[in-house]
Amino acid sequence: MTITQSDLETVRSAVASVKDPEYPDLTIEQLGILENVVADASSIRVDLVPTILGCPALSTIEQDVKAAARRLGHEVAVQFCRSPVWTPDRITKDAQHILANEYTIAITPRLGRTQCPVCGGRSLEKRSDVGPTACRSVHWCAECRNPVEVVRSREAPVQ
Amino acid sequence: MVPSEEARKLVLSFADDELCVGQNHSWWIAIGPFLEEDLAFTSIAQDELGHARALYSLLTDDIDHLAYGRNHSEYRSAHIAEFLCHDWSSALVRHVLHDMAEQIRWSALTNSSWTALGETAQRALAEENFHIQHGLSLLRRLLSSDEGQKRLEPIVLSLAPYGREYFADCDEGLIDDGLLTISMADQERMWVDQVLETFDDFNISVDMGEETQSSGRSGIRSDDFATLHDEMTAVIQIDPNAQW
Numbered sequence: 001m002t003i004t005q006s007d008l009e010t011v012r013s014a015v016a017s018v019k020d021p022e023y024p025d026l027t028i029e030q031l032g033i034l035e036n037v038v039a040d041a042s043s044i045r046v047d048l049v050p051t052i053l054g055c056p057a058l059s060t061i062e063q064d065v066k067a068a069a070r071r072l073g074h075e076v077a078v079q080f081c082r083s084p085v086w087t088p089d090r091i092t093k094d095a096q097h098i099l100a101n102e103y104t105i106a107i108t109p110r111l112g113r114t115q116c117p118v119c120g121g122r123s124l125e126k127r128s129d130v131g132p133t134a135c136r137s138v139h140w141c142a143e144c145r146n147p148v149e150v151v152r153s154r155e156a157p158v159q
Numbered sequence: 160m161v162p163s164e165e166a167r168k169l170v171l172s173f174a175d176d177e178l179c180v181g182q183n184h185s186w187w188i189a190i191g192p193f194l195e196e197d198l199a200f201t202s203i204a205q206d207e208l209g210h211a212r213a214l215y216s217l218l219t220d221d222i223d224h225l226a227y228g229r230n231h232s233e234y235r236s237a238h239i240a241e242f243l244c245h246d247w248s249s250a251l252v253r254h255v256l257h258d259m260a261e262q263i264r265w266s267a268l269t270n271s272s273w274t275a276l277g278e279t280a281q282r283a284l285a286e287e288n289f290h291i292q293h294g295l296s297l298l299r300r301l302l303s304s305d306e307g308q309k310r311l312e313p314i315v316l317s318l319a320p321y322g323r324e325y326f327a328d329c330d331e332g333l334i335d336d337g338l339l340t341i342s343m344a345d346q347e348r349m350w351v352d353q354v355l356e357t358f359d360d361f362n363i364s365v366d367m368g369e370e371t372q373s374s375g376r377s378g379i380r381s382d383d384f385a386t387l388h389d390e391m392t393a394v395i396q397i398d399p400n401a402q403w
Contacts, residue, residue, distance in 0.1 A: 052205075052206065052209060052286055053206070053209035053210055053212070053213045053279075053282060053283065053286065054205040054206045054207070054208055054209020054210070054212070054286075055209065056205065082213075082275060082278035082279050082282055083278045083281070083282070085281070085282055085285055127195070128194075128195040128198060128199070129195075129199055129202075129289055129292075129293055130195075130198045130199050130201075130202040131198065132198075133202075134201075134202035134205050134206060152289075
């Protein structure tokens, strides 16, 4: 079967709307996990960037991506990229708001101090390097006194 | 580039070390000494298993077979990675010795001429930083008390010399090929210096011995390996075709 530009667009938008298994309100595109959808004359490949190499949800995401393409009659190959490295700032601004409002989860900004998703304060105290998942640490907001989770940046310690 | 046989052997023994340590760390799930430690060990276990998977994927498309399906004598793990360490003090000391070694081993690969290996190393190293911070800060706190020192010192003295085996791989031709940027001998020296310095701060003088005292790299397994392997293959033994 020959892949047309329109096939590629359709598959891309179907794959982009695949939900993340851990945050079902968010898509893999919003979380910055979808890197690229590429095609040659006869096949389509989806490149994904894993949040961490040991993420147990990788095979679920792979199966969901393949199923989304299959519903449109396309078989795709899924490749987990070694580069680039996923960082929390790959999460879109919209998705950051949803994480803050719906899940009480903040992300580590590249610059400056992490903001409390409940009160907006900037006085988070770290309580545990890791939380319910390996990619989130547990903090305590000294201002509104709520427990807060922060998506860790593997490259920089949480401020 | 097509990686040489020596290069593939180096990756295999690194992957086997990660698999064994990851599996061993997971022993502490739900039974860590306190909640944060439980979570930390579980997360580190997950990272190490992820790194094992990433390394195996450089060698094969059938990762499950390579990770679980070999005869015992075909594994290349260092004995220190295989030890069950079902005592918290031993598990913590092994965690620190292992992660100190990993920092050095990954650093020697980040600029590898085997591009996929170099990228894996960069990726893994970024994830590793918190492992050693976590292990060292806890170990230092415990060693600062008399009770902690009394319990940890004999374990440090007996486990540390086994860590030399992490560097017992043959690196012939690998430096010339640009596959490895620090020779195994130099890596070992860096690790030994770091271990001696860390424990010297607590007046523990470690005797590293003349040479590596175990031979996991040549296919001889430690007494603990069979138990560890049974545990990690428990599901696949029940149902060889299980999907997960």
